[in-house]
Amino acid sequence: MVSSTTFYLDKVQGQFHSSKEVLAEPGFGEILVKTRRTSICQSDVVIYKNGLTRIKEWPAIILHEVCCEVVSVGNGVTNFQEGDLVGIGCDLPCGDKDCIYCGINGTGDWTSCPDTHATGHEFPGFARTHAILPDWFVQLGPIKKFPRDMNPDIICQLEPLACCLEGMTRVNNCIENRVVVLIGAGSQSTYALQVAQAMGARKIILVNRGHQRLERVMTDFGDERTVGILWDENVVKNVFEACKPFNEPHFIMMNVPHEAGYNLSTKLLGYNTVLDAHAGVKGPTGKPQIMHSVDLNNDIHYKLQCYQATHGSTMHGINLAHEMLVSNKLPLLNKMTREDEYFGKDKLLQAIQRADDRDSLKVIVNWD
Numbered sequence: 463m464v465s466s467t468t469f470y471l472d473k474v475q476g477q478f479h480s481s482k483e484v485l486a487e488p489g490f491g492e493i494l495v496k497t498r499r500t501s502i503c504q505s506d507v508v509i510y511k512n513g514l515t516r517i518k519e520w521p522a523i524i525l526h527e528v529c530c531e532v533v534s535v536g537n538g539v540t541n542f543q544e545g546d547l548v549g550i551g552c553d554l555p556c557g558d559k560d561c562i563y564c565g566i567n568g569t570g571d572w573t574s575c576p577d578t579h580a581t582g583h584e585f586p587g588f589a590r591t592h593a594i595l596p597d598w599f600v601q602l603g604p605i606k607k608f609p610r611d612m613n614p615d616i617i618c619q620l621e622p623l624a625c626c627l628e629g630m631t632r633v634n635n636c637i638e639n640r641v642v643v644l645i646g647a648g649s650q651s652t653y654a655l656q657v658a659q660a661m662g663a664r665k666i667i668l669v670n671r672g673h674q675r676l677e678r679v680m681t682d683f684g685d686e687r688t689v690g691i692l693w694d695e696n697v698v699k700n701v702f703e704a705c706k707p708f709n710e711p712h713f714i715m716m717n718v719p720h721e722a723g724y725n726l727s728t729k730l731l732g733y734n735t736v737l738d739a740h741a742g743v744k745g746p747t748g749k750p751q752i753m754h755s756v757d758l759n760n761d762i763h764y765k766l767q768c769y770q771a772t773h774g775s776t777m778h779g780i781n782l783a784h785e786m787l788v789s790n791k792l793p794l795l796n797k798m799t800r801e802d803e804y805f806g807k808d809k810l811l812q813a814i815q816r817a818d819d820r821d822s823l824k825v826i827v828n829w830d
């Protein structure tokens with residue numbers, strides 16, 4: 463038996479209230495984990511400020527980017543043991559082991575399952591010191607073991623990195639040796655910048671409205687092939703100029719959750735461009751329709767353009783992210799969190815407020 467503390471968010475723009483409970487030993491196939499680190503996702507900020515229709519139960523247990531340590535395992539668990547450090551994903555298989563998307567013989571595309579659910583949304587998040595993970599979670603994922611001496615600050619970023627990698631790998635051959643444009647300079651673009659460097663992009667063009675964050679990202683992550691461009695009235699011309707000797711980018715990742723992001727991205731499409739509509743647009747009233755016309759023959763067929771998107775992550779992205787982190791392919795990752803972006807678990811509200819600042823990239827909460 464273990465005493466666990468959960469930090470419930472009472473309501474939209476509310477307060478966190480802690481509550482203690484005693485957890486039983488994990489049952490057959492289950493594992494008991496303790497939270498070591500959580501990082502704050504922009505979706506946590508949105509939930510805090512506006513709520514989310516997917517969260518039906520309040521008070522809510524939010525936070526889904528997490529590194530945990532295995533405390534004990536139930537009978538029948540062979541793939542984890544006490545002391546293991548694990549990173550956990552957000553989008554979850556539905557739990558039906560026969561599901562054609564999420565089950566043992568499924569496609570693995572569990573974000574397409576009509577019954578898909580997610581940590582910190584329908585499934586309780588990790589704003590709690592301990593959690594018991596059910597048997598399907600332990601068996602199907604999204605959970606990955608990391609070396610025990612790895613920094614938990616890095617491991618808790620498995621999920622956001624996985625989401626980024628889903629977008630960058632859904633279409634083959636669009637990053638390596640190619641010109642990559644990233645719209646927005648928030649955390650997804652900063653992961654994408656590091657991934658594009660690791661994958662051998664030829665040039666990376668980072669576009670952002672605010673120059674404070676653009677400068678922060680360029681200073682900490684830029685290299686000789688990285689160009690920062692301010693999103694002003696000349697942005698389209700300046701991006702095309704930076705693509706030279708090519709006429710246009712090969713890959714555009716739209717990481718701005720506003721219609722303006724789509725408008726800019728679609729203006730930048732040229733020959734052989736893949737557009738990853740990575741950020742969707744949604745407001746408190748739902749998802750607006752954003753219309754755009756495409757010439758299927760001249761643009762799609764003859765210019766080889768591709769419009770695509772991914773949401774969240776499946777084991778495909780989680781596995782790629784795990785491999786990148788374990789083999790230290792993103793050596794600058796810890797620069798995403800500055801000294802004033804670390805908080806203790808009793809400062810969740812301050813952590814979320816800090817993550818909402820214009821200059822913030824990745825806020826980490828230490829639960830040790």
Ligand SMILES: [Zn+2]
Nearest residue numbers: 503527621622
């Ligand atoms: Zn996230």
Ligand SMILES: [Zn+2]
Nearest residue numbers: 556561564575
């Ligand atoms: Zn399913």
